[in-house]
Every structure is written in C-alpha cells, then in structure tokens.
Amino acid sequence: MKNRPLFVFEMANNHQGSVEHGKHIIREIAAVTKDFPEFDFGFKFQYRDLDTFIHPAYKDRDDIKNIKRFKGTRLSQEEFAELLKEVRDSDFKAICTPFDEISVDRIAEQGYDYIKIASCSFTDWPLLEKIAEKNMPVIASGAGSDLEDVRMVVGFFLNRNINISLMHCVAEYPTPNEHLELNQIDFYKQLFPEIRIGFSTHEAPDNTLPIKLAVAKGAEIFEKHVGVPTDTIELNGYSANPEQVRGWLEAARLAFATCGTEGERYHSTKKEQDDLAALRRGVFAKEGLPKGKVIGPNDYYLAFPCVPGQLVAKDLSKYNIIRTLGEIADADAPIMRTDVEVKDVKQEIPDLLRDVIGLLTDSNVVVPIGSTCEISHHYGIDKFKEIGVTIIECINREYCKKILVVLPGQDHPVHYHVKKEETFVVLHGTLDITLNGETKTLKKGDLMTVERNVKHSFTSKDGCVFEEISSTHYLNDSFYDDTKNFIRPRKTKVHLTEEILRTINGK
Secondary structure, eight states: OOOOEEEEEETTTTTOOHHHHHHHHHHHHHHHHTTTSSEOOOOOOOOHHHHHHHHHGGGGGGTTTTHHHHHOOOOOOOHHHHHHHHHHHHHOEEEEEESHHHHHHHHTTTTTTTEEEEEGTTTTTHHHHHHHTTTTTTTEEOOOOOOOHHHHHHHHHHHTTTTTTEEOOOOOOSOOOGOOOOOHHHHHHHTTTTTTTTEEEOOOTTHHHHHHHHHTTTTTTEEEEEEOOOOOOOOOOOEEOOHHHHHHHHHHHHHHHHHOSSSSSSOOOHHHHHHHTTSOEEESSSBOOTOBBBBBBBGEESSSSOOBBBOOOGGGTTTTEEEEEOOOEEETTTGGGGGGGEOGGGHHHHHHHHHHHHHHHHHHHOOOOTTTTEOOOOOOGGTTBBBEEEEEEESSSEOOOOOOOOOOOOOEEEEEOOOEEEEEEEEOOOOEEEEEEEEEEOTTTOEEOTTTTEEEEEEOOOOOOEEEEOOOOOTTEEESOOTTTOOOSSSEEEOOOOOHHHHHHHH
C-alpha cells in the first residue's frame, strides 16, 4: 500500500525560546491541518546540547549571529517535553533534528518517530554513526552535497536496514525559483527507487509553484519552516504563517488531484467515453448479412458518424471474432453491438504458445538467446491451429536464419517470394511441402531449396520443426494466392522470455 504524503512543519527556533509561543504555533498549524485529512503531518524540533555544542572559547561571543540566536532561544529538555506533548495531543508525528551525539540519545529516549538529518550534518560521520545505533527511521536533507556523498549516506543507512528517506533541498534562505533545482527529485527517484524522496523547501512562504511541481515530480515528503508572527515577533523570509501554510497545503491538494492516478492506468469517466464515441467511425454493413456470419473485412465499411451502441473501429481488433446473432437485412445499416457476439481470442495465445513450446522442447532444437518470435494467423487466431505457423527469427543480415514450428495438422497457405531464396532443413518430425503443385514429404535431415518466384505451401501431420536458411528477409516479400479473407495484421509478436528459452533449451 502506498504511503500517504507526509508534510513536516519545522519550528526550528521560531518558538523564540518561549514554550507558550511554541505551543501556540503547534495549535495554530493544527487548526489548519484538520481540513486536510488525506495527508499525514509531522512537527519538527531542533536539539543542540549547547553546553557541549559551542566551543568553550566562543560561549560568550554574541557577535556571532548563530551563537547569539541559539543561546537566545534556548529551551530546557523539560520545556521541549511540553512541546512534544502538544505535538502528540495534536496528532502530529514527532520529528527532531540532532546536531550532536547527546541530542541523538535524548531523541531516542523521548520516543520521537523520526530523526531528521540536516543538510549541514549530512556527512557528519560521527553523528551518523550515533544515529544509526538507534535504528530509527531517518529523513535526510542533502543540500550542497556532491553525488558521491549522497550515494555513501544513503548506502550507509540501507546497508544497516534503516528506513531512510532522502529530501531534495537547496540551502539558500530564501531560495529563488531559478535556484530550486526541482529536477533533482526525478534524479533521486531514478537513482534510489527503493526509498521515499521528498522536498525540503526554503522558498518564499507565499510561493506555491514549487510545491505543485514537487508533487508532479513524485515527491512524497514535504518540509516547510513555520511560525506565528506577533507584535514583537517577525518571521523570516522562508517561514510560513498559518494562512500561508493553508495556501501551501491547498496547492498540494490541487496538484495531487491534477496529477491523478499513480502507478496504474487511470479509470476513464463515462463523459470521456461518450465524448470520444461521438468522434469515432462506426461499422456499417456493405450488404445484408445472414445469421451466424463471421464478419470479415469484405463485409463492412467504416464511416462517420456512428450511433450510440454501434460497433466502432476499435472493435475490429485482430483478436476479436465478430459473429452475427441474427440477420442484418439492409446494406449500409449500422452494425449494432446487440446484433453480434464479440469473442476476444487473445487469451488463447498462451495456450497456443504452450503447444509450440512443447513441440520445440520435444525436438531438442536450441533457440538462440535474443531471437524474436511471431505467430502467423492468416485467417484469425481462432483458426491458427488449422492455418498458420510460428516463426522464430534468429538472425537477419545478408543471410537469414529462422526456426519454423508447424503444429500437427497445421497448414501454411500458398505463397512465393520475389527477393528471397530459402532452403528448408527438417530438424524434427515430417513436413509435406508443395512446390508448383507437386508435393514431397521431408523427414528429419532432409533439405529442400525454394527458389525465387516459386509458389509453395506446407503442412505437417505430426508436427514439424524446420530451419529456414535464406538470403535477407524483407518485409512485404510474401505474396499469397488467397488474401481475400486474411485478418490484418496477420502476425502477432510473442516475447520469448528467458524462462521460456530455458524451458525450450533444457536449461
């Protein structure tokens, strides 16, 4: 079952060092997310053990922006526990980013659902080793890392059987559209098809184009910084307020709805089918048709417009056998679905192929790897066992080699070639071949050459496998005496899988 999209709200230091303001942010975002039940949501904190994280000589350096910010927004573990309870009470998944090993232990002890790896820590190997010890699901952002680092980090967690999701991220705050590099989502999905790929955003908070594109590209996890402004608190250029979060989620909802079905063919609506039917050509009788007539190309023509319930060109597949249920009296009458029985015979192909494989296996003939196969069914698949042949093409250059399989009782109609000369060598069974009206029976080991422009046909009472060695085979170089009732196209390609070839070749 496919995972639901996960939207992660990053509080970072937007709690401003106030537990109550942090709770307020969580509650305000929760009031928005309740209107989007089709999504999963998570709230994310950042943990730093500032007593050990900051170098002792720099603890009082308020002239360094981030040191001043970290110290000014510091919360105790008891205060973070209050925020974590608020996250749980609001039905968010709990996510936290550690920046040091002590914080990893605290995250595991407090029972968070995910550990998030920040882009700046993506290749912090001592930290990654500590995270791996916890065997918790990981979400990692790799902004600024080269491809080798990305491969190494993903492989590091996969090799330890740790659930890792990879986020495309650009660490410019805020990120302009022209730097978003959203094609990296496609790149990651192709590179790591076994893991979830997401998008960690830093664009301006009222810019909803990136989330729509990320959804369309198949991202499954989305992360955005959030906060709530007050008279004294102003949000930075990449953090979204609750209304901007609502707009972000509505854009995602619209994008998911617009993208539609994933991983399978979509289900057409009745309106779509009705609109298409009004544009299709209908099937009309050339003349009156009797009851029980199998309708062939000489019995109908196609014209526009069709009427509701009429056979259309789509129904004239070579796999469909169409038989009249009653008399169709008038020429030019539309042939209605209620007038005929339509039998789909393509499900019969596997049964036919089993007979061919059985005969090939009995013959001990080796079919080269890479050979292509097609069945000729001149008068339809339902008559293949009576009239037809299986052709396996091994090579076709200036010289050509094919293996032909004739089932017991199967005939191949009279025809000739203009460009190709061919020699038949019987490998298994017997072949009755007729050249210019004279029939000869060939047994295993017998050889016969068919020169250009010589009419020939063949059949086999007990089944035959023979080799055709010839000059180059050209399309449209087979000329038949009787083509009036041929089904077009008269050949169906069949894929010879490795499993089928192993069966045939006895491996």
